[in-house]
Amino acid sequence: MAEINSGALARTAPLYDRVKRVIPPLEWAVFADDVDAILELKRKRNAVVLAHNYQTPEIFHGVADIVGDSLLLAREATKVDADIIVLAGVHFMAETAKLLNPKKTVLIPDLAAGCSLADSITAQDVRLMRERHPGVPIVAYVNTSTAVKAESDICCTSGNALKVVESLGVEHVIMLPDEYLAQNIATQTRVKITAWKGHCEVHERFTPDDIRQLRENHPGITVLAHPECPPEVVAEADFAGSTAAMSSYVARERPPRVVLLTECSMSDNVATLHPDVEFIRPCNLCPHMKRITLKNIRHALETDRHRVTIDPAIAERARRTVERMLAL
Numbered sequence: 420m421a422e423i424n425s426g427a428l429a430r431t432a433p434l435y436d437r438v439k440r441v442i443p444p445l446e447w448a449v450f451a452d453d454v455d456a457i458l459e460l461k462r463k464r465n466a467v468v469l470a471h472n473y474q475t476p477e478i479f480h481g482v483a484d485i486v487g488d489s490l491l492l493a494r495e496a497t498k499v500d501a502d503i504i505v506l507a508g509v510h511f512m513a514e515t516a517k518l519l520n521p522k523k524t525v526l527i528p529d530l531a532a533g534c535s536l537a538d539s540i541t542a543q544d545v546r547l548m549r550e551r552h553p554g555v556p557i558v559a560y561v562n563t564s565t566a567v568k569a570e571s572d573i574c575c576t577s578g579n580a581l582k583v584v585e586s587l588g589v590e591h592v593i594m595l596p597d598e599y600l601a602q603n604i605a606t607q608t609r610v611k612i613t614a615w616k617g618h619c620e621v622h623e624r625f626t627p628d629d630i631r632q633l634r635e636n637h638p639g640i641t642v643l644a645h646p647e648c649p650p651e652v653v654a655e656a657d658f659a660g661s662t663a664a665m666s667s668y669v670a671r672e673r674p675p676r677v678v679l680l681t682e683c684s685m686s687d688n689v690a691t692l693h694p695d696v697e698f699i700r701p702c703n704l705c706p707h708m709k710r711i712t713l714k715n716i717r718h719a720l721e722t723d724r725h726r727v728t729i730d731p732a733i734a735e736r737a738r739r740t741v742e743r744m745l746a747l
């Protein structure tokens with residue numbers, strides 16, 4: 420059992436107050452030492468932690484300076500004036516932050532924090548898609564490698580995909596790599612969408628039957644789904660949107676009982692803010708997001724591991740696709 424640092428426990432008590440609904444006191448007693456050390460390292464090194472909504476509550480509420488969905492993290496990355504950015508999220512998010520901050524040190528605490536969508540397509544695949552559909556613009560989900568972004572025309576996230584597709588003023592676009600996001604957007608626009616066949620390993624597991632059972636077992640429940648879920652799941656949900664949109668929905672509508680069909684930590688993080696809402700939690704874990712821990716964030720700040728680097732030969736073209744999205 421880890422030794423308890425009572426000084427750290429006392430200093431982090433106000434932070435614990437924020438998460439006490441989802442983290443038992445004994446667990447916080449173990450986290451406090453790392454939280455305290457990370458706060459000190461951030462001050463000393465002029466560093467900030469950007470954390471995705473899927474990070475665990477001790478990271479999200481304990482050490483993060485900026486939290487949000489992929490769109491917000493990309494936008495906020497353009498405004499950071501610290502020397503070091505630690506990206507508590509997956510690799511493509513850290514690459515996006517580095518693209519937007521080429522002169523800053525961007526650290527990812529675990530290099531193996533990948534994404535099944537980003538891994539589903541290569542730059543060569545994008546070139547072949549372009550050859551097969553000459554003149555059709557390519558919209559790359561931000562969940563892609565820098566090399567894939569460099570071969571694409573514009574980026575999108577789940578928070579702005581419809582707006583991006585419609586901003587191009589064309590009748591046909593290619594959306595990659597998430598087939599389900601593309602199909603879900605296709606139900607909302609007249610633009611013809613050709614999709615790649617990538618899937619998120621977390622969201623593809625939800626089924627319409629899960630929703631039917633939830634409605635049977637928890638009468639009156641409001642079902643929110645991420646648009647990476649299959650279209651038949653989105654069709655049965657009450658609302659579909661990005662992680663930030665789901666969080667805003669709960670804040671705005673205050674449903675008495677809700678389920679978020681997405682990654683597990685999302686409910687914990689939102690539940691801490693809304694004690695009046697009952698969260699039902701059948702969720703799926705993202706093994707990549709869960710590679711990020713307090714221990715490896717602390718280690719990143721102590722040792723500068725792992726610095727994100729981008730091949731200069733593709734950086735400029737990839738940056739343009741992200742900036743084109745951010746300019747909308």
Ligand code: 13P
Nearest residue numbers: 488489490576577661662
């Ligand atoms: P958001 O942009 O909605 O936060 O989604 C990112 C992601 O990886 C969802 O699985």
Ligand code: SF4
Nearest residue numbers: 534535619620621705
């Ligand atoms: Fe990728 Fe899915 Fe994990 Fe998001 S939840 S990082 S899309 S594997």
